[in-house]
Amino acid sequence: MKVSGGETLIVTLGNEERRWKVSAVDSRVVKLFEEDGKYRQMPYVNLEAMMSQGCVKVEKKPFPE
Numbered sequence: 001m002k003v004s005g006g007e008t009l010i011v012t013l014g015n016e017e018r019r020w021k022v023s024a025v026d027s028r029v030v031k032l033f034e035e036d037g038k039y040r041q042m043p044y045v046n047l048e049a050m051m052s053q054g055c056v057k058v059e060k061k062p063f064p065e
Helices: 044-052
Strands: 008-013 016-026 029-033 039-043 056-059
Touching (some): 029 044
16 A cells, blocks of 8 residues: 555554654655654664554545535
């Protein structure tokens, strides 16, 4: 699944659900902001692995009206 800037990732880690906002995707790196505003970078392959395990769902950004 393709991820792009502006989308929200719903990440389930253990019993906790977190929301990460995708800032940008640069070649092989996904740039994210966590709920508390912390900035993080993650290799795209790691994100794909988490998605295939069912730990991450993508909340698509709504289309403007």
